[in-house]
Amino acid sequence: MANIAFIGLGNMGSPMAINLINAGHQVCVFDLSEQAIAQVVAQGATTHAKASDCVKGADFIISMLPAGKHVETVYLSENGLINHIAKGALVIDSSTIDSATSINVANGLLEKDINFIDAPVSGGVGGAIAGTLSFMVGGSETDFNQAKAILDAMGKNVFHAGEHGAGQVAKACNNMLLSVLMLATSEALQLGISNGLDAKVLSNIMSNSSGSNWTLDVYNPCPGVMENVPSSNDYQGGFMVDLMAKDLGLAMDTAIKSHSSTPMGALARSLYAMHAANGNGAKDFSSAFELFSQVSTK
Numbered sequence: 001m002a003n004i005a006f007i008g009l010g011n012m013g014s015p016m017a018i019n020l021i022n023a024g025h026q027v028c029v030f031d032l033s034e035q036a037i038a039q040v041v042a043q044g045a046t047t048h049a050k051a052s053d054c055v056k057g058a059d060f061i062i063s064m065l066p067a068g069k070h071v072e073t074v075y076l077s078e079n080g081l082i083n084h085i086a087k088g089a090l091v092i093d094s095s096t097i098d099s100a101t102s103i104n105v106a107n108g109l110l111e112k113d114i115n116f117i118d119a120p121v122s123g124g125v126g127g128a129i130a131g132t133l134s135f136m137v138g139g140s141e142t143d144f145n146q147a148k149a150i151l152d153a154m155g156k157n158v159f160h161a162g163e164h165g166a167g168q169v170a171k172a173c174n175n176m177l178l179s180v181l182m183l184a185t186s187e188a189l190q191l192g193i194s195n196g197l198d199a200k201v202l203s204n205i206m207s208n209s210s211g212s213n214w215t216l217d218v219y220n221p222c223p224g225v226m227e228n229v230p231s232s233n234d235y236q237g238g239f240m241v242d243l244m245a246k247d248l249g250l251a252m253d254t255a256i257k258s259h260s261s262t263p264m265g266a267l268a269r270s271l272y273a274m275h276a277a278n279g280n281g282a283k284d285f286s287s288a289f290e291l292f293s294q295v296s297t298k
């Protein structure tokens with residue numbers, strides 16, 4: 001059993017913290033929302049009026065915050081947790097942020113003998129609730145090994161991607177690929193539908209042919225092809241367009257900094273930004289199918 005402080009109890013953080021409690025850990029939680037705190041305290045967490053009191057004496061500090069600016073402020077600002085976390089403790093930041101900020105936070109904390117790994121996740125809210133997230137870890141081998149048992153309580157796959165920032169790079173690569181697959185799958189399905197094919201028949205053919213991929217096989221974007229996926233529930237639930245647009249922005253920043261050519265990712269970023277700007281930000285990212293159905297039926 002470990003002493004854990006958990007900062008950021010949103011859609012992802014709350015169920016992750018609850019899984020740690022259920023695994024027998026002592027978890028002290030903090031969020032700006034009192035309601036979010038109350039929900040996790042009801043499941044067995046403790047809390048304090050300030051995050052700084054939660055982290056005192058904690059072996060592990062886990063954060064699940066919206067963006068890089070929140071992570072940097074929470075840890076490194078004048079009133080940041082850097083001044084309260086015990087030497088030798090391990091900070092695990094599972095937020096999806098840019099790798100440069102992750103490395104900056106890691107270096108700042110290391111100067112005070114506080115260890116750090118970036119450990120962004122894949123698997124969405126469903127995976128957070130079920131405890132089946134994938135973690136992509138950037139940091140030293142020693143810190144990875146120390147974190148593994150904690151991460152195992154919240155996920156089923158824990159990968160060591162490399163040094164600090166590598167987890168964030170892996171996450172950016174994965175979500176860029178996912179977005180491109182979703183758009184290409186939607187485009188191919190709509191081409192078939194516009195030429196008289198039944199979406200279920202075409203999906204079955206492509207799933208068992210060389211076009212097979214996750215967005216086609218288990219998360220089909222065409223309404224009615226599969227049950228229990230967002231496309232058959234008016235694109236509610238799942239992974240929001242706004243979050244995919246944010247992640248594609250991070251992927252593009254990563255590409256620019258490394259002089260990498262990512263034309264497919266750049267197109268995907270533009271299409272998701274346009275889709276979000278058209279009022280679809282809160283829908284699941286498979287709603288990108290609508291971009292093509294609107295074009296094809298004109």
Ligand code: NAD
Nearest residue numbers: 008009010011012013031032033064065066095096124125
């Ligand atoms: P969310 O907006 O639901 O939750 C963020 C929480 O952080 C909120 O409860 C907010 O009050 C809290 N917060 C903000 N600033 C704070 C501060 N200074 N101190 C304490 N708490 C603070 O977001 P989410 O969906 O839980 O996502 C969290 C992170 O996980 C993001 O980086 C996101 O990109 C990533 N992610 C999300 C999903 C998903 O499907 N939602 C999937 C994978 C990764």
